[in-house]
Amino acid sequence: MKGDFSRIGFDPSKHFSQVLLQQGRVTLDADPNEQGAILLHVIRTLARDLIGPCGGPADNLGFQLALDTTDASHPHLTIGAGRYYVDGILVENDSDCDYAAQPDFTAADDDPLLQRLASQSGEDFWLYLDVWERHVSAIEDDSIREPALGGPDTCSRAQVVWQVRALARDTLLKTLGDERDAAQQKLQDPNLTDDERAVLQARLDQLQQDLNGLSQANGQSGNDCTAGLDALTGLSDAHMVARLDPGQQIKDPCSIAPDALYRGAENQLYRVEIHRGSAAGVSPTFKWSRDNGSVATRWLGTEGNDLLVASSRGFTAGTWVELAADSNDFSGEPGLLVKLVKVDGDRLSVDPASIPADGSIALTASMTHAKVRRWDQAETDDITLDQGAVPLLEASDTQPNWITLEDGIQVQFTAGGSYRSGDYWLIPARVATGSIEWPHTVASSGDVEWQSEPPAGTQHHYAPLGFVGGNSDNRLSVSSSCLCQLRSINSCALANRDVVRPKQAPKPRVRPKSGATKRK
Template identity: 25%
Template sequence: YIGGYLFKLTKNMTFRSQADYPEPEVPDKIGDLLVYLEAWKKSVNYIDDEAIREPALGGPDTCLRSKLIGQVRVLAADNLNSPDEACQFLSEYYPLSNINLTLQIEQSAHQLPLSFGEIDLGGGMIPGNLHYRIEIHRGMNGDGGLSEGVKWSDENAEMVTRAIKTIDNRNILVEEPEEVTGESFKPGDWVEISNIVTELQRQGGQMVQIEQLESTSCGLQVTLDAEVHPLLTRRKNGKIEHSLSPRLRRWSGYYPSLALKNTYDLGRGVKAVFASSDRKCHYESADYWTFAIRDREYNKRHAPQKSLPLGIKKYRHPLAIIKSGTKGEKIIDCRKFFKPLAEFGTGL
């Protein structure tokens, strides 16, 4: 049990065969190791599990499920000799995120006085509700380098579609999003290319913009403004590896850097400022905030003010310390055992 959730590790499971942790990271340092369990919740859509799509809807379906993820991970860690020391090491290695977000909501000339969350239904701007999502991004560039910044969406980044195949490094064939979500991409849209490996490692994908779109009989051909890193759309025998569930997710915008006290314009009069109450700022990839934009009174009461990230909430607990030495390895078991509840006395 971790975080109150039950995880079962089967006897025939190995470190490299974990269903929820494909291509696990292994320390390249030789020495003592700390083996620990990390647990968190992941949103699952139809790309991850086709069975959750509702056939009665005739195609469009944006429903999500929540899945508990349990991953056995390994860290290089010297001079650990007890479970308590291992717990302390994990808490220091993964400090809690202390970055906070403050929103500034301003009214611009094109907005109606009633609401900052206006929508356009073809007959002009009318008041509406918007679900904003701001997320810290740590992903990769086309050359494999690290990319870190801030991505945001005024539709909760809910528009995502499956990649069918790569035509070349800048052209990808995807499912027509309109058949799934009821709307499609547009030139200039920011999209994130990712797959199940990057998502289960909580690593961002690659942020690119759409240059051109062309509908074909096989799907929608998307031309991007940059080359896509091969790891995100890997091929096997000349075809894309669909077991990796490659996907394109639309975002409203992306800033390729994250700096405290900078003002980030998120459109519609919404501006974001990041800060930290501590001298040293801590945050993790995929830390996020969500909030609604409605009428002025609602925004005034509920707009985030120095708000910490809503998630992703992660639980970590040591399983074992592997001590290396000249006489071989020594394993210190860090698990805590308790009797089944049925074996406890009632006291009556």
């Protein structure tokens, strides 16, 4: 959530049930935000406990898969309208849609499933529902603004996003097989504890069960609905530590060297976000913002190397900005980082040397809700940026690799992590305490041990939908067998629509007796 927040205060481990406002006190944005988060946590946990991992109402079951053969030479896969719950999250499809043109996902022309549908022969596919939440500001949805007040930028929104995705059976088998082999290799480590060995063995057994459930034997395809879920990652296993530099020294004789203090002049909510993930086959990178990435504006057009924007407030020469659109949000891919050399009115001039050879700052018609977002990383004596982002160096036994952001704040990435573009961590920094809000322990000697934390998001949730492949006659077939239908627990006779009940006559209005006085 890249909003202008003071902090994100909700912590489910504290088991708060309500935020109670007190008279005469200052109200911060974090208070009502936490109240909403508490209520949402309760509702979704309740739905998850009652429904299970996924399910939908039988009378309005959404995301049913069907084959549209109106054009016999080129069938289409349709996704049915209705509701479904995934990990307690309500997911709604307002109307039937084509797999190739979903509300928040447009399949590429070379999409393997589309090619399978066109050829009507080939490998089988497992289809699943991918659900997560995105942050929506007035840049993405202008209706948030109140025109009667001149359209001020007030509250933003969280939006549930869903996409129906497909994985080929052979791809699933390979992914699960690679993970099984990796687990077997780890089991050979003689330094494993009994608990670690038990966890690895359980994981290995589950992966083998998944492979058996998806394997083809005796001409039959294994259609284990849940087997593919183990090939998906809801939240990456990356971990990061934040701390205050204990050895920070200032050479300026007019300044006093701090002892592990936050030296910023303002309260900030730092955001550290993975830019290029490790799945790209190259070293991952990250970007950071002292304002939670909230300084952004609409991108209206391009003239040469100048970006035309709705507002240049918060942008300065020398900073790096990211050019992105809705397509980046929905695909999970980062935007293009370029460096500003001049800010003149509502025109941001880009340094041509910062534009990669394979990049472009042209605004195209396909880039809906295009935006420019400011980030605050910069090159220093210790950091050389990689296409505008900071190279991510993990810690090792011999090299801690602490990376300095600014004002004494440092971060470190734990070894062995897999990084996904969009993973982020939040670090509230406070002037009054001269510290940051980050989990830590203090030893009896006074030494502070800062803890490693998983990303704050983005958390993906998955549910199996069905299979697309060939039947016994080698003709294309679609199955929605993975959907779970729910029947209402209400046994009221109203559920039986064949029962017709006579309408009750309205009760006559009682008039006051003559001479009586009506009570006011």
